Amino acid sequence: MAQTPATARQPTGDVYVDGQGVLRWQQTKQEVALFGVNYTAPFAHAYRAQRTVGGSPEKAIDQDVYHLSRLGLDAFRIHVWDVEITDTLGNLQQNEHLRLLDYLVAQLKQRGIKIILTPIAYWNNGYPEPDSGTGFSSIYSKVQAYTNPRAIRAQENYLTQFLNHRNQYTQQLNREDPDILAYEVCNEPRYHQPEAEVTAFANRMVAAMRATGYRKPIFYNIAENPGVEEAILAANVDGLTFQWYPAGLVSGHTLRGNLLPHVDQYPIPFRQDPRFQRRAKMVYEFESGDIIQPVMYPFMARSFREAGFQWATQFAYDPLAIAYANTEYQTHYLNLAYTPAKALSLLIASKVFHRVGRGQTFSRYPADSVFDAFCVSYRQGLSEMNTEEEFYYTSSTQSFAKKASKLRHVAGAGSSPVVQYGGSGAYFLDRLAPGVWRLEVLPDAVPIRDPFETASLKKPVTQILWNDQPLRLLLPELGRRFSLRGLNEGNTAQAQAQDGRVTVRPGVYLLAAAGKKTSSWTADSRLGSLRLGEYAAPAPTALGPQVRHTPFAQAAAGQPLTIRATMTGIAPTDSVFLIAQHYYGRTQVLPMRQPAYATVEATVPAELTYAGLLRYWIVLKKAGQPLTFPGGFGGSPRDWDYFPREHWEVPLVAPKTPLFLFQAATDKEQGKPAA
Template identity: 65%
Template sequence: MSGVFSFLLRGRAMLLGLLFLAGIGPAQAQKPLPKTDVYIDKGGVLRWQGSREEVALFGVNYTAPFAYSYRAHQRLGVPLEQAIDQDVYHLSRLGIDAFRVHVWDVEITDTVGNLLANEHLRLLDYLVQRLKQRRIKIILTPIAYWGNGYPEPDTAQTGFSAIYPKGRAYNNPRAVQAQENYLKQFLNHRNQYTGQLNREDPDIIAYEVCNEPHYRQPEAEVSQFVERMVAAMRSTGYRKPIFYNIAESPAVANAILSSPVQGFTFQWYPSALVGGHAQWGNLLPLVNQYPIPYAQDPRFSGKPRLVYEFESADILQPIMYPMMARSFRSAGFQWATQFAYDPLAIAYANTEYQTHYLNLAYTPAKALSLLIAGKVFRQLKRGQSFGAFPQDSTFGNFRVSYRAGVSELNTPEEFYYTSSTTTQPHKPAALRRVAGTGSSPIVHYEGTGAYFLDQLTSGVWRLELMPDALEVRDPFATTSLRQSVTRIAWNTQPLRLTLPGLGADFTVRGLNAGNNFQGQATDGTVRLQPGVYLIAARGKNTTTITARTTLGAIQLGEFVAPAASTLPAQVLHTAPTQLVAGQPALLRATVAGAGETDSLFLVAQHFYGRTRSIPMRRNTLTSAEATVPAELLYPGLLRYAIVLKRPDGKSTTFPGGFAGSALAWDYAPQDRWETLIVAPGTALPLFRAAQDRQQVETGGVNGAGWSDYVSTSTGQLALRLLQAPPAAAPIPFADAKAPVAFLRAYFGDRLAARANEAGKFTEVVVRGQRGAGAGRVRLVLTSRDAAAYVAEVELGTGLQDVRVPLTAFRPGPQMLLPRPYPSFLPLTFQTSGAAALPVAHLEVLQVLLEPAAAPASSDRPSVDIESVYLR
């Protein structure tokens, strides 16, 4: 894996600290965290020993020393120390001050729990050292119980977890002894880089005993195990807090609550995991609140609580993290760490955890939303309550907008945004730090990478500009190191700054290694490639400011970014489901790897009829668009390709990326994008089982059902929702009245293409059938503002079309689907909306199979859905 990395940190020590030159004051740097240990006060609040301030830390999990991440770096020839240096620098840039990982004990122990002085342990020591140097606090979970394979098969494993699965590790005497032995040795391990014992390191502020344990009755076995683990840790002389997971095995929660641990840990996966594709629609209701079922229990309320893992899985929208952070603070959490930050060297493929995707270079907007979420977590008061979404999407100094696709922090000194925004900074003259993607009233930039502006002194700023990131595949589909899901482009593009005190003719000087740029802006605009720059008002003397000057926990010249992707040019486009006849249609594409002088043409034809070549407008280096004239759009099938033409006359045609032009007489490939051209008033598909199965979410609810695809009597494919057999034992927090299985289908993009006709639709048509004994079927339509409208559909036992008038839909609750985890989280959400169905604003369909009172036969109660149309 090649890369462009400058100012990498080498050796066992870094020159860090507040060694500011005259005029670069420490008040403008990141506030250093206390270096003392923590304690728990009488009210159950985690506080810093010295200042007695409340702890509020926010960050990530990161796994480079272990398991798949370790192997992938080796496979690509990337030194692990280099990878850790790069990633920890980016974490620092994102304001991260908390790190957690479940240590793969299976890789650093033997079967009786002896600690092995191997490469994995050394790299963990190295990572801890680098985190400390960046002022990032640490919580470790020594026991993971995981194999080391995912997403591959397990490799050679030496530890006790290789022979004792987590469901038996707590009540098998040999397994318990091995864990006691291991915990003692792990806490007494001396970090070979810092020289400190793990149990004494002031930056390792606490431990969680084990990761997501699986327990069952009787509770006495659980109680005994927890007591023995705590005793083993305390026997080393360790005195700081010990936390324990209470969310994973609710059936024995009483044993955890009554144990000698000093705090409790939770996780949050509000959109479930491994959906296989990106999820769309307004998913903010999934993160509206985090109610804890034990909140009123005095055994719980008097102890601190942490979130060891959280993620908005299968979601790239940069709006989820800030709302999650807000919900965490409302629930009283003092620590939250996302799972998991993708190492830079393998983030191009997103192979470590397919359902997670977070990296500053490759997911810049989502990464900046994590930066903003950290500010939410630290600025909001613990236990602070808020109204229900969406009325409170602006809170404190923050704004979260699904409609605009943006999260923002706006204070007099800081202005951060995840996407282009028209929001005005509160007090531009007082600004000290800016970060964003896209454009704002103070930065205009056409690139897609993130940028950071830090004021060093009046009229002098540090600019860090990341390269463009372009999504070329769904990052949540099946991944492989052999294919990129995001590609990087080092484009030179105009950047316009309108920062107060900077002027329109500011000077620019490159700071990172190999960046010798020197220039001056014209009308506030300068053309730059990715890198780090010193920006100064004309006449400012900046000769004493160098790449080694420090600002908080970073040096000014540090810069880490991946090299430009060495891939052929790509044109990326998704054909609309329908185009309306007689109306011009605007088609857009993303362009990767095309130069400024390259041109693009849309080659369109009505099936095998007349062909038109339409020049495409390039609004930026990475985007293009063209309007198909109405005369070509009469009912039928539009087939089209996009031709990329180089100045030398050579052409490449997409889809397919074939050499040559689709206009040439001998161009043989038949690959084309295709879309139906429909007459006004034609039905709009909300779900078609045969075509949409890779784009929708389906499944059971809390173990009560599942989904499948079957063929119908007409030879068509249908989605089958089934009710599961009764559970052998009660499922904790399960609602017997809740639906047993579901379909969730996003159709907002399809309806947007027919927006002019939205008011003319009058009914929903469901084609399907109900199996014997199946429960009722409920339809839910939700708007972009998360208002839901509900109606029932009466399906018969034979395949048929059933019409449901739009007037039958009434305001009601939507199901929070896919089902959030842990299972005690809310199942429904309802917000106020218009009394009548706002058809033009609808985005999501839910089809819900309700439980049957009693199965009528040995067959599982089920319903088949072939299609759902709006007509």
């Protein structure tokens, strides 16, 4: 049975840190290189929000862990919300949060995903709602946590009980679980001078953990308190932890522009210190906050490897059940179904992390945009990996597969010379045997609002649609007349391709070249850690037609102007029009083209773009009944009784008119961080 690369390479067993600060597998002595995510479903807002929208917490975890495995990730880290599983004395509480953490660990283990836990979070559990946690972190501040004797004893007590906790699903003690590779003591502490107090506290925490019999590596955060790094370098710890949020956090809107230069290199000021060099290095959290472009992660992964890191986990992967609204830390947004291109860029980043050598050096941007098997292009919005066996891309690409006849794994969003696809969701192709492939297709995902604005479970930011979409495969060994058979539950589709073309809906399919017998392949057959028939996808979003459009700040007078928008809910029998009106002047009704899925556009002719102001509306006609945007109002702006005042507009200016980069009246919210 074929395996995905991630599952094929996964060693087992404990790890250790050698004398040069390299984290190695105990059994093989090979270097560790693991890449993945933080994921918070058992705790805090993620837990509460999933209960609000309904459904089983276990099923939600199953779906998300499946997607993490589908992306080829092999690392999981989380700061455990100690405030939800302890009392004020540090006694472990056998409650729902701890049970779900046990369940999550058990599911990760089954997928071969390795784990590092940070038992002490120092956070209460409220954000973005009021706090309700009752453990020791609810009564002691971060400063009191390492200076107050009662707080210190509570943490020692908690660490002892947490490491001795027996997972009720695996029946393994946390301190003995071979898939929990290491622990980071505490999440983002807050320290000040004198340094001796900091070192003493860190050593007490380590001693409490070692007293349980735990012998694997212990990591400690050194990045959060740059003024006292000497204290951490002097502590009895095996590894040091860092984070990276190079674009900042919580801007309240999507950041635009080329931010790749910000992630071209990860500097460490004390990298020459021998005490630093003999410790293992881990990135506990990273993210390109408020950025949806699918180009940042591969560069970040490469910079991590150049700096010597062996573990890196993004913060935070959005649970599938609430990803429609992005309420799970709105400044982050990552989910395979809802942000397919960005999720595929994480898949590619994982490949970067595993292929690039620890400490390998590179030239600087933009000369390093093509490296190893990878290409990253801000202009094209594209991250790509292309080897003889693997071909992955985050958006439509003109690149030819390096050797199409040897391909074993393909994943993409958009189209390529190998896969021509009409939808907007992610898809995966995996070779099972000569002439036999598994195809997985996720639903169409269409952004309908800025996902980084103030979030609410009442406000979807991405619309999911289940559509029939055209697919053409040009894989040499499948040929042009391959068969297609549905594999996932409820999928009874059967078809034969004509010239490599079929129509598919979201689901999982078995593809076979003409003449190939496939009766031995069932939904329960294995592909690495996956079952062939496994599938997880959100239901269609219960919304009517939606339009997302941002007008140009200004346009050149006397020149044709193309207006493009994202639009959903268009049936084959519908028509879409642009109503363009020069202010107090002529009005034209222009049919809108559909150059790509969920995209409409029309070109306003030069005769209507003379200097002044252009106002316009988009009208969707269903069964002859008009629906007008912005606003989604019934009727048409050309009707005598159309009363809504909403419209889009663009100033039409002379060629040398200055373009203001910031105008307070219209851009005031863009410069103010969200609350």
